[in-house]
Amino acid sequence: MPFISIVPELKRAQSEGYAIPLFDAVDMVSTEGMVLSAEAVRAPVIIALYDAVFEGPNARALASYIRTRAEKAAAPISLMLDHGKSFEQCIRALAYGFSDVMFDGSQLPLEENIATTRAIVKAAHAVGVGVEAELGHVGQGSQYQDTDSLRRGFTDPDEVERFVAETGVDFLAIAIGTAHGPYAGEPQLDLERLAAIRARVNVPLVLHGGSGLSEAQFRAAIAGGIAKVNVATDLFVTTARRMVEAARATEAVSYFALSKVATDSFEERCGYYLNLFGAAGKG
Numbered sequence: 001m002p003f004i005s006i007v008p009e010l011k012r013a014q015s016e017g018y019a020i021p022l023f024d025a026v027d028m029v030s031t032e033g034m035v036l037s038a039e040a041v042r043a044p045v046i047i048a049l050y051d052a053v054f055e056g057p058n059a060r061a062l063a064s065y066i067r068t069r070a071e072k073a074a075a076p077i078s079l080m081l082d083h084g085k086s087f088e089q090c091i092r093a094l095a096y097g098f099s100d101v102m103f104d105g106s107q108l109p110l111e112e113n114i115a116t117t118r119a120i121v122k123a124a125h126a127v128g129v130g131v132e133a134e135l136g137h138v139g140q141g142s143q144y145q146d147t148d149s150l151r152r153g154f155t156d157p158d159e160v161e162r163f164v165a166e167t168g169v170d171f172l173a174i175a176i177g178t179a180h181g182p183y184a185g186e187p188q189l190d191l192e193r194l195a196a197i198r199a200r201v202n203v204p205l206v207l208h209g210g211s212g213l214s215e216a217q218f219r220a221a222i223a224g225g226i227a228k229v230n231v232a233t234d235l236f237v238t239t240a241r242r243m244v245e246a247a248r249a250t251e252a253v254s255y256f257a258l259s260k261v262a263t264d265s266f267e268e269r270c271g272y273y274l275n276l277f278g279a280a281g282k283g
């Protein structure tokens with residue numbers, strides 16, 4: 001099954017009412033669990049490297065590994081740069097062979113976000129790579145109780161049409177109440193805002209900060225038009241906990257056994273989200 005750009009898969013997800021998850025990988029073990037889960041449930045999946053991993057010394061080697069592994073996988077897999085922070089970084093991802101990139105200009109003035117996103121779209125489309133941008137700003141879960149600053153970051157429905165038209169972006173991350181990392185408090189989704197945004201543009205919409213939402217919230221967001229959901233924290237927190245439990249349960253701690261615990265954990269958690277989002281069986 002091919003190594004793919006996720007753009008056509010996201011359009012299909014949007015029209016059929018399911019969502020494709022993006023999972024952030026940091027190494028071969030996390031990648032392997034993600035690939036195995038997509039194969040097991042026959043689902044399309046996005047494996048991503050986020051900015052800090054992308055700036056690490058082995059980023060290019062890891063990207064090549066994920067790409068080669070995807071080419072042999074029995075499920076469609078995209079390799080994406082998550083939260084690309086600059087024009088230069090996104091162009092480097094094109095050179096490394098990524099199939100999709102996100103440019104996160106969400107903290108820039110609107111005009112600058114539009115101009116940089118547009119330049120990245122032009123370069124990426126010239127080599128068949130899809131582009132996600134962010135309008136509004138998805139903050140950190142640790143600051144979740146600062147509701148005033150959180151709401152100030154919410155996506156303005158009056159800006160989305162212009163942003164999509166002027167940038168040519170393929171899919172768009174929006175801020176409607178989610179946040180990255182563990183939530184200090186209960187996450188609340190502004191589904192009316194989602195409906196207002198959905199009514200204005202036709203591109204697939206993306207929800208960041210998936211860890212910590214309830215199953216009902218995921219279902220409501222997907223029913224409201226979200227076609228891609230990013231998940232990271234839960235995969236790493238749950239897997240670390242399982243590795244500690246496995247290490248404590250035996251006198252003879254084995255690297256190989258712990259590595260298998262980690263791979264199995266990534267496979268199980270990713271499979272859970274692929275099923276919950278309705279992506280299972282779509283690959």
Ligand code: 13P
Nearest residue numbers: 181208209211230232233
């Ligand atoms: P979580 O780590 O909160 O799941 O967010 C992931 C994310 O949005 C990555 O872009």
